[in-house]
Amino acid sequence: MILFHNVRILELEPPSVSEPTDVAVYESGEGDRAGTVAAIGPNLAVQYPTAKVAGEGGYLSAGLVCGHTHLYSALARGMLVDIKPSKDFAQLLDHLWWRLDRAIDPVILRSSALVGCSDALKAGVTSLVDHHASPECIDGSLSIIREAYEAVGVRGILCYETTDRNGMAGARASVAENVRFAKEIDAIRASGAKPLVEASIGAHASFTVGNETLEALAEAVRSTGRGIHIHLAEDKFDAVDARHRFGKDPVERIDAVGALNDRSIIGHGVWLSPSEVEIMNARGAFLAHNARSNMNNSVGYNILLPTFANVVLGTDGMGADMLEEFKFAVFRHRESQGPWWPGDFLKVLHRGNALIERHFAQDFAPGTTRASTPAVAPTSTLVTSGEGGFPGFGAVQVGAPADLVLWDYDSPTPLVGDNIAGHFAFGMSSRSARTVMVAGNVRILDHRPLYDDATIQAEAREQALRLWKRMEER
Structure with a gap:
């Protein structure tokens, strides 16, 4: 006791x-x-x-909950890498983040997960919802992250970011990793244990996921009983691309194949339409609002935020300090002359627990x-x-x-x-x-x-240098 x-x-x-x-x-x-x-x-x-x-x-x-993060970015802080100037968000992904995720190997992955989990605990965050990508290290990657969560002692939900941008073989391997990991968690429960980590089915964004891959993701959602975790309309390009190439809004695409449910997590949603908000609300899906990241990437502000039924706060990989994220969410909303006050965002901060509960209540x-x-x-x-x-x-x-x-x-x-x-x-x-x-x-x-944080921090500094060097080589 x-x-x-x-x-x-x-x-x-x-x-x-x-x-x-x-x-x-x-x-x-x-x-x-x-x-x-x-x-x-x-x-x-x-x-x-x-x-x-x-x-x-x-x-x-x-404990506080971070509803959307990218632990692989934990080693990006202060990175000394030659990054080309970017004219828009799509170029920023290509010049920076897609180079970074391709540079991740199992050792870098483990280190970034450990240090990210440690930073979260120090900030009073007990649950992290991670959205992972490492195209050159797909198979078994979620298990490496799970082991880091368990070593530090953080609760969370993991997924692998499925995308077509690295070819269809990579897309199929990504879906398979999501399904494999969900079965791994099911096996833990079947043994009588209570898992500290749960699974969702990950995808990058509408503009990098074609219909064939989306159908495979929907089947993964159905077969595992999980929800999809995907960025949608983070930038205006994603919304325009969905309508131009597929004749549907991004949320409509997800819903049309049966992949949207009450465990779904939609990251950002800055440029979603009112009709898409209605679909998300009808399905009980969550919107992960990432105020600091949206500001940093200059993608705009979600003026429809108060119309979503299930808004939670995330950091999109900018650490896991949820009190800091709360402050930015409040102040950015006030700057936009939105109707919400700090009390409304307190409900949003707390609602992260509803997301965790939908995945873990069965254990209690x-x-x-x-x-x-x-x-x-x-x-x-x-x-x-x-x-x-x-x-x-x-x-x-x-x-x-x-x-x-x-x-x-x-x-x-x-x-x-x-x-x-x-x-x-x-x-x-x-x-x-x-x-x-x-x-x-x-x-x-x-x-x-009460874990070896000194070693975690020291190894992170070493692996950050390796990551930056590998990025320069790509």
Whole structure:
């Protein structure tokens, strides 16, 4: 048993801050309930005298979720590579990112995944949704990333980016890697274990995926029971190309072959049309909004953002600092004179948990429904495991997955439910993440990683130089 003592529970949806209380967690190896919240109430040290104390004081929240990233870009920071000037987004892909992904080998891949996962944990992010590409290292690539997730201790969803740009043999190998990895996860569950990593079916974008490959992706979605993860209309060119070459909008193409469902993740969607938003909403698909990346790539702003039902936040590979991403999402929207306020983006930040829950709920409560119990029990009341149903991801409640972050945040102004969004936008930062737990395992304790982070960082510096050299050769 692990104990958080005298903490204030910070919930994002609905926003609330509790009075000081204790939270006990079943750690790994403690039976079927391992990795979940065991009890909430005062003086739990009396009930669990042998519990390990993971922290005292501060604010305890569910871990943050990055809904779309590219871990292979972790070694691109400050890259010293001769990159041709780009006149548009398509040229930027050709001059930079497609050179980078072709330069990835298994050693570089492992290093980028390890350092990316480590950076995420340090920022209070417990779940990463990765969209991977390495055309010269396809077979088995997702397993290498999974091993990195497990070594560091991060939850997540992985896919391989299928595209026709490297030839049809490469496209078929990419689809096969997605299917292979999904079966690998199914085998883990069949053994009775709870996987830390799940699978989706990856594709690059409409303009690099022809009809033959799209049909193969749709079959992969059906056969594995997963969702597609694809960039759509990140740049205006993708939308125009879909209508010109295929006679359909990008989302219409995906939906027409039956590949759009409630596990689908559509990255960016900057230039989607209102009718495409309606299709996504009807299918329950997620839009991953990547404010900083969209700004950096100068692809425009998604003025339809408030009309999507399931918006989550991602970074598109620009690290995994979700509090930083939250701030940019708020400020860029305000600059565009959009109608949303910080509180609306707090819901978006929290909604990443719904994406994770759709992939992992079966491991915690097969066939059960979300509980309607209060988010936090009164501090005078002890709530223990076994009361109520599965509260889901993103909540500090009894029975919820123990993906938790203890924050050091000493604010000069009161922090209450009504102003959490304001504190996230104008005060709190990832530097406040003190202790981070995933699936009941403490991975960072008092700002100190409980894995060999020094070695991860040192190897990353070596592999970054190798990556840059290999890029110059391409």
